[in-house]
Amino acid sequence: MELTYLHTFLEVAKSGSFTQTAEKLGYAQSSVTTQIQRLEESYGAVLFERFGRRMKLTHAGEVLLGYARDLIRLHGESKEAVSAQNGGSLSIGTIETMAAFFLPPHLQAFQRAYPEMNVMLQPGNEPAIIEAVRAGELDLGVILDPPFADPDFHTIAVREEPLVIVTHPDHRLAGIDEVTIGDLAGESLILTEDGCTYRAMLLGALKEAGVSCKLSYEFGNLEAIKQCVVYGLGVALLPEIVVREDASRGKLSAKRFAHPACRFYTQIIYAKRKWVSKPFRHFLELVGGASGKDDAGVEAAI
Template sequence: MELTYLRTFREVAKWGSFTKAAETLGYAQSSITTQIQKLEEAYGAVLLERYGRKMVLTMAGEALLQYANYICRLHDESKEVVAKQSKGTLSIGTIETLASFYLPAYLQAYRKAYPDVNVAIQPGNEPFIIDAVKEGALDIGIILDPPFSDPELDCSILREEPLVIIVSPDHPLAGQGEIGVEDLENESLILTEDGCTYRAMLLKVLKSNQVTFKLSYEFGSLEAIKQCVTYGLGIALLPRIAVTEEVMAGKLAAIPFIHPECKFYTQLICAKKKWKSKAYVGFLELLSGGAREGDSDAGSELSK
């Protein structure tokens, strides 16, 4: 049975007239008559009867009207919710650095725009995130990589993410304006976990330049890495945004790492075939808008 018939039935019941219902709905009167007849056939009952010049509901019609009102109200509500995409879950895969130091201000702004959307952050390394987005297990991926492309994904650069060598303030390298790969000769390195793209880059350039180093520690935690560097247990390569507070507090020194392969960008990836809801598009636009406003100012502006 078509929802249209129930809407027509409600209008006839409201006005007590086929003619007035036809005028309101923009139908021919014969169409109104046909729809009511089909509705009565479907229910096997007379729903309306004529009293003088007015159509009034029978007992069966009175009972159906309650359901018709309820069904039409639910339908209108469902259209509104689907159109707004104001409910549900948005799953985002990203690395710890971006989850901790890049996303929070954007998530705050997104919550204001879509308060009923649950955002699920899935931490992981870049290979995991890329595969999960391709498979549809994640809606969106935010990665830190050299410029990335894939035929199955829409990829966009949000901003460049400078990498720095962090050392304790009393380390000999702390006073340098920049650090090249040759400066890392015989240094004790504290590395991020295997699968981290900038770890792989660092090891590659050290090997290709035949730089000798000591691998002191490996951690999957940025906080553990920063603490170990603070205590003079080695030096590490991290994104600058991850160490801003410690540098300002004088706990760490951060020196730009200069190398042609050390060009990393925060990038947004999503599957080309994925259906994009309004809430989904809203998050993409929020990130892209922040990137256009400027790397350093976007987050602070969003959090106001």
Template sequence: MELTYLKTFCEVAKHGSFTRAAEILGYAQSSITTQIQRLEESYGAVLVERFGRSMRLTIAGEALLPYAKSVIRLHEESKEIVSKQSKGTLSIGTIETLAAYYLPPYLQAYRQQYPDINIMLQPGNEPLIIEAVKEGTMDVGIILDPPFSDPELHTVVLREEELVIIASPEHRFSALSEVRAEDLSGEPLILTEDGCTYRAMLLKVLRDGEIDSKPSYEFGNMEAIKQCVVYGLGVALLPRIAASEEIRKQQLIALPFNHPACRFYTQLIYSKKKWQSKAFVGFVELIGEGNHQNH
């Protein structure tokens, strides 16, 4: 039985579509159909059935899926061992803030130690990153969350990340030493995108406190948020590292957000099933230097 068929089967299972699997794998749709049929002949069971407009796994298909993933994973491990671990790809899932303002010096140091490893940085929000690390489509995730734990994952707490309310220097907050939730009553808020953990925390704090907030803008781009704050269009809650340059240039002021829920940590996650190559261990050790705690 060809490994190719199992890879195709996993893609069909993931996307619920022969068409989408064909696009991702670069095959004609008829080729996908043939490969699944041959896999079914080999196992003597129907593995995929049509359900409405999509495809879904049968009971037999569900039983096969974890084995198919394991076979593919073992094949990747064997290739890396045979090639003496000198080449390959390390896929890192993280949020925009950490990709832009936290990771670059670590990536530079890693590249010097492992010049033949291709680093693939994949942006996303925390739920997507966590799921991808569990599924094995990302090697590691670097998230910004309250202390996180999951029975399937190892978590390395790297550092606490200070969250601040940023405002223009002319804003009334310039007279304060910190911002409390009630201070945000009636303030135009410039929010990060939906799915951002600290955005969800802020909105929950305001909702629970019955504080009248005014979300005015929402951006998936950190630079856009900061520019709107610079121009006095509102205030925003961001990690200090994301605005450190503008704070240094006195384009923005930054005040601690005083609330018990505002404790966020940069954390590295990877699957407990993950085979740990020399290059993988090298990355975990490099980024975990200094004070951290394993869970």
């Protein structure tokens, strides 16, 4: 039995008219009649009888009236109690770059707004994060990818993240304004781990251009990559936010990587079937910013 029927029952009891109830609730009169009939079938009793032009409660209807009021009241109270909940958990899958250089100030602001929420960060690469969100193992993912689109997901493109070629300050590439794919010929590359989307983009661009490089080192840790560059062991492709402070102190050189495939965006993804609680929505608004579409043309889901 639906609470909707009880709400209709209360309105008929109040107005004494199926017609007036239908007008007030925006139903067809036949719909009001059907709802009352289904209530009567459910309770096995006649709830209204006609006196002239008005509908009056029977004795059974009078008994139900008190219960109906309590049920509607309790339903309203339960909705308020549930919607006011500020506790619970939020599980976020993200890559090391986002966890270290993008999320911390947002997580701090979120904690201030919802101190009872337990936030869990799960590291991984983009393919693993996407599948975990799809499977419901994670509430949302924060990824660094070309514009992401999937019919099962809402996607919020937060901002474009520039990628840079990182070198020792004395390296020959440190003296140019931007690095092209051809400039990397003969260089020793220090790569991120397999599964990293911008690593895949770089290797694909090198192959397409027929540019030969030496694949010297591979790390799953950004600090290890930066330290190898500091010691002149090679060059690396990294998000600019990862090396911004090091470059400003002259520890490393960071030059924009100029390539048409090098368009990467910080994006929030979550499943369309995911229930969005108040804390969840606050996190989306906090991190995602304004709704609408950005330069990536990725639809914001807020």
